[in-house]
């Protein structure tokens with residue numbers, strides 16, 4: 001059954017730029033599993049580069065809470 005055309009959200013895959021629809025697409029916002037995996041791999045690479053020792057500081061802060 002064809003619904004309102006405006007309901008079918010057409011967008012471009014952020015990986016390859018191919019126009020795709022949101023509906024019935026398990027790999028959104030990508031056009032395919034391949035593009036999704038490629039983007040995930042790139043994201044992981046960036047994450048490793050950005051990673052800095054910020055979290056240990058949060059733990060120290062919690063330990064410094066004075067107990068009365």
Ligand SMILES: [Zn+2]
Pocket residue numbers: 013014015016017018030031032035
């Ligand atoms: Zn794609």
